[in-house]
Amino acid sequence: VLPDLGAPLPPADVYLLAVPDAAVAPVLAAVAWPAGALVAHLAGALPLSVFEAQPEVRGGVLYPLQTFSAGRAVAWAAVPLCVEAADAGALNMLLALARSLSADVRPLASADRxxxxxxxxxxxxxxxxxxxxxxxxxxxxxxxxxxxxxxxxxxxxxxxxxxxxxxxxxxxxxxxxxxxxxxxxxxxxxxxxxxxxxxxxxxxxxxxxxxxxxxxxx
Amino acid sequence: VLPDLGAPLPPADVYLLAVPDAAVAPVLAAVAWPAGALVAHLAGALPLSVFEAQPEVRGGVLYPLQTFSAGRAVAWAAVPLCVEAADAGALNMLLALARSLSADVRPLASADRxxxxxxxxxxxxxxxxxxxxxxxxxxxxxxxxxxxxxxxxxxxxxxxxxxxxxxxxxxxxxxxxxxxxxxxxxxxxxxxxxxxxxxxxxxxxxxxxxxxxxxxxx
Known part of the structure; x- marks a missing residue:
């Protein structure tokens, strides 16, 4: 059961889609994104092309190479972050966000990711x-x-x-x-x-x- | 090519057979052991019964649960040592030797080893x-x-x-x-x-x- 994804979103520089891989496409389709919103998913195996069905958003990827578990703290500064985006402005925004979290940030295309x-x-x-x-x-x-x-x-x-x-x-x-x-x-x-x-x-x-x-x- | 295994051995409380698993039986058979010598192999997969063909020796096992590589020092005190022997005297001797090396020593029968x-x-x-x-x-x-x-x-x-x-x-x-x-x-x-x-x-x-x-x- 999903919350009311059709409700208006507060404005933001970046929207991060921290949902299971299989939920990325349905959530992308269900949300009323502000026009031109920068939306990034966090999935290793999902290509950037998952955003093609939503031309109203600028798509991106911020993939953290780490395993996460309830009750275990993660040393974010050492977690490699792999970044990809459909346009240079979006890429620079995501790189800046990634570098605020980790010392190991690299652009990486979908196939290599x-x-x-x-x-x-x-x-x-x-x-x-x-x-x-x-x-x-x-x-x-x-x-x-x-x-x-x-x-x-x-x-x-x-x-x-x-x-x-x-x-x-x-x-x-x-x-x-x-x-x-x-x-x-x-x-x-x-x-x-x-x-x-x-x-x-x-x-x-x-x-x-x-x-x-x-x-x-x- | 093996050295002269038939030459007399110097006396010792314990002889350790630090040879590849496949060499344990041939070396056991080739050496002129002093009568009643306590001989222990270090192999995880070889049963104590490998000594049955050499009734002149008292057989034992001292199996270190660790991986060893050239150029890498091993913290012996933390290496589990599994000990087995055919008689109580031999077992006590091997347990004492093991405890001089490691804080984690346990008797373990061949099948569990x-x-x-x-x-x-x-x-x-x-x-x-x-x-x-x-x-x-x-x-x-x-x-x-x-x-x-x-x-x-x-x-x-x-x-x-x-x-x-x-x-x-x-x-x-x-x-x-x-x-x-x-x-x-x-x-x-x-x-x-x-x-x-x-x-x-x-x-x-x-x-x-x-x-x-x-x-x-x-």
Whole structure:
């Protein structure tokens, strides 16, 4: 149930559409925007073209690359803000707004913003899910989730410090350690979906490895 | 090429086998152990039974739950050490050795140690690989890897702080945001292996979600 979106809006330099991705187009269409209003959405995966159906507004994007959760404060000054707009005046206005919030502001076109958003899903949503799987497997062994904290922190520190996570990959997949991979697969027999993830990520790690010396061209 | 493993060993309270998993059994068989020597391997996935072929030694395990890399110092006092041995005397000796290194020492039987090792692969090796995929996708958009650092750190901090990563899952999969998932899948068309990972992890995230209200039992 939406509030009365047809009511007149107070005047503003910028209107920020902080709504779920799927609500951006319906809300855009439902609001009685002042003519020429600068309206920006905050979505990583929505192109600037979402504004084309509303020619009465000047469209823009202000995408914060961070995960937000109730009860957790965010250090805005370090949050990368990606900005896009249909005209130069709107872009400058959004850049100024972004720079008042963060030290890391960059213009970014829709297609590259989508690539960044996909990358963020791998680095954020999928990493969180893997930590959940690890936590569930620990619980089956009666072990506390906190046991993994030093390992996870060192892995993330190392990957971010080197700037090249593929180059610092460790583990049985990277070692081509077939007996250990087999023992792990057997240990996951009760969890076929997680076994599928195990096999797919193992194959993807091995696809990134340099060729085995002596097998080049074979 | 191995050194002369058949040469007599100097006497020691404990011999630690810091060799790759696949080398533990061959090295165990090749060394001329003093009768009754206490020998411990450091592998997460190798059972204590690997010592059964060498009845002349007392077998044990000292498994450090951490990732090690050349040039990176490890804070040993915070590294969980999992200990196992075939007899009580050997276990007490290994526990004392472990406690001299770390504040987090626990006895752990082979089957649970294997579960812990699998969990560590999800939390460590697979997370590192996902960060590598994210880094590669950023590079395609001409964006620096460092852009993801605040996001990754917040995600890991949140997952570890809550102790329940599944409960704090965010993103388009968790939101059941079909248009965004479709846009991401299209953006990954040039990378079929990573698209496969995307689809499998998306399905696994959605399998963890609570049922949609109103669809229960449908």
């Amino acid at each position: 989508l690539r960044l958003h996909v990358a963020a899903v791998f680095a954020n949503n999928f990493t969180n899910h893997l930590l959940g799987v690890a936590d569930a497997l620990l619980a089956e062994a009666g072990l506390p989730a906190a046991l993994l904290a030093p390992l996870v922190r060192e892995t993330v520190d190392k990957a971010l410090a080197t700037g090249s996570p593929f180059a610092v990959q460790t583990g049985p997949a990277a070692r081509r350690d077939a007996p250990t991979l087999g023992a792990h697969q057997a240990a996951l027999a009760a969890h076929p979906a997680w076994l599928g993830i195990y096999n797919q990520l193992t194959a993807s790690i091995q696809a990134q490895l340099p060729p085995v010396p002596g097998l080049a061209g074979a | 294997l579960r812990l090792h699998v969990a560590a692969v999800f939390a460590n090796n697979f997370t590192n690989h996902l960060l590598g995929v994210a880094d590669a996708l950023l590079a395609e958009a001409g964006l620096p890897a460092a852009l993801l650092a605040p996001l990754v750190r917040e995600t890991v901090d949140k997952a570890l702080a809550t102790g329940s990563p599944f409960a704090v899952q965010t993103g388009p999969a968790a939101r059941r945001d079909a248009p965004t998932l479709g846009a991401h899948q299209a953006a990954l068309a040039a990378h079929p292996a990573w698209l496969g990972i995307y689809n499998q992890l998306t399905a696994s995230i959605q399998a963890q979600l609570p049922p949609v209200p109103g669809l229960a039992g449908a």
